[in-house]
Amino acid sequence: MYKQKCVTLEGTRALAYKFANLIKDRGCFVNLFGEIGAGKTAFVKLVAEALGVKEKVTSPSFVILNEYHSASIPIYHFDLYRLEHAGIKTITDELREYSEGRKITFVEWAEFSQGEIPFNRIEINVTYDDDDSRIYEFTSYGRDEIIEGLKIENTCV
Secondary structure, three states: EEEEEEHHHHHHHHHHHHHHHHOOOEEEEEEOOOOOOHHHHHHHHHHHHHOOOOOOOOOOOOOEEHHHHHHOEEEEEEEOOOOOOOHHHHHHHHHHHHOOOOOOEEOHHHHHHHOOOOOOOOEEEEEEEEOEEEEEEEEEEEOHHHHHHHHOOOOOO
C-alpha cells in the first residue's frame, strides 16, 4: 500500500503524472473509490493529461463508459454508480475484457461491482482531509511494481 496527501492541485497533478508514467507502457486496471466530489474523475483527468489524451475527459456517470484513443495507449473510463444489480452483472463480465492487454481502464464506484473485479489491479481510495486536501491511498492486487514506483519519491505538496 502507498498513501499520499496532496494539499494543492499541483501536488495532485504531480502524483497523477507519476502514476501515469508508471502505467503508460504496460497498462493497468484501476478501481477508484471515494465519496461524491472526492476527486476520482479529477485524478483520471490528470492521468489522461499526462498520457497525452487530446479529447475532453469527462465523468462517465450518465453514459457508463468513456473511451479515449488519442494517447499512445487506449484509456477506458467506467462509472458504475447508476447501474442496478442486473446492469452490474452485465458490466462485470465486460470488465474482464478491459483488464487484459495493453490498455488503461479506470472504474469509478467499483464498490458496486460486488467483488467481481479482475484480480490484477490497483485500487485508489480518495478521501478528504480536515484541511480540504486529498489523501490518495493506493493498494496493489498483483501490480506491486506500481506501488514500489510510487514510493520512490514524495510528489505531493
